[in-house]
Amino acid sequence: MNWKKILLDPSFWMLLVVNVYMVYKYEQNPKVFNTLLWLYWSQSVFLGFFNFLDMRTSPKVDVSIFKPTENGGKSDKKVANSLAWFFLLHFGGFHFCYFVFLGIKATSGFFDWIFYKQYLLVFLILQVVNFVQRKIHNKDRAVNIGKMFYMPYLRIIPMHLCILIPAFFNFSDLSVFLVFKSIADVAMFILTTNYYQKVDPVTTQTAINTNSILSSE
Numbered sequence: 436m437n438w439k440k441i442l443l444d445p446s447f448w449m450l451l452v453v454n455v456y457m458v459y460k461y462e463q464n465p466k467v468f469n470t471l472l473w474l475y476w477s478q479s480v481f482l483g484f485f486n487f488l489d490m491r492t493s494p495k496v497d498v499s500i501f502k503p504t505e506n507g508g509k510s511d512k513k514v515a516n517s518l519a520w521f522f523l524l525h526f527g528g529f530h531f532c533y534f535v536f537l538g539i540k541a542t543s544g545f546f547d548w549i550f551y552k553q554y555l556l557v558f559l560i561l562q563v564v565n566f567v568q569r570k571i572h573n574k575d576r577a578v579n580i581g582k583m584f585y586m587p588y589l590r591i592i593p594m595h596l597c598i599l600i601p602a603f604f605n606f607s608d609l610s611v612f613l614v615f616k617s618i619a620d621v622a623m624f625i626l627t628t629n630y631y632q633k634v635d636p637v638t639t640q641t642a643i644n645t646n647s648i649l650s651s652e
Contacts, residue, residue: 447621453558470546485566487522490583493580497578515580
């Protein structure tokens with residue numbers, strides 16, 4: 436894992452700062468918890484949307500996770516596009532269910548619209564920066580479309596645990612869950628960033644084969 440590159444990544448520090456600030460915000464004013472729940476949901480939707488864009492716009496894809504007979508004769512790009520749309524449908528349906536759940540659990544009481552809009556703006560900037568970085572990094576390499584499909588689910592697990600556990604077990608002091616969510620969110624960011632920064636074996640092997648051919652000539 437390239438820790439130096441991660442520590443020099445402004446996206447890492449932005450994510451860390453906004454998570455720490457959310458814990459601080461709740462400590463100062465526990466009434467904002469409903470706002471935080473909707474922020475987690477919105478953050479999760481952004482993650483899914485940008486992952487969908489990433490899957491749809493990746494110039495080179497590795498679909499080796501699918502057997503040739505399962506591809507139905509489709510090209511790699513068509514398989515990737517089909518999987519991207521399936522991801523959007525599945526991920527969107529998943530979040531629609533959470534939207535209904537939050538509509539029941541978190542509609543009454545105080546809601547901080549200013550904080551909500553400010554946080555979403557910062558997170559949107561963070562996602563745009565990450566998206567551009569991935570496009571630059573992956574312009575000449577094949578990305579594993581299967582792994583790309585599952586990556587967002589790893590990022591959203593701590594968010595939804597933070598929503599569900601307090602709701603079902605009626606905890607009154609939620610600071611520990613906010614801290615857990617912050618740690619898990621940063622950890623998953625590091626893991627996913629590390630994946631995107633790895634040299635893809637398909638591209639590496641192609642480069643080796645190309646070099647071998649050139650050398651033999």
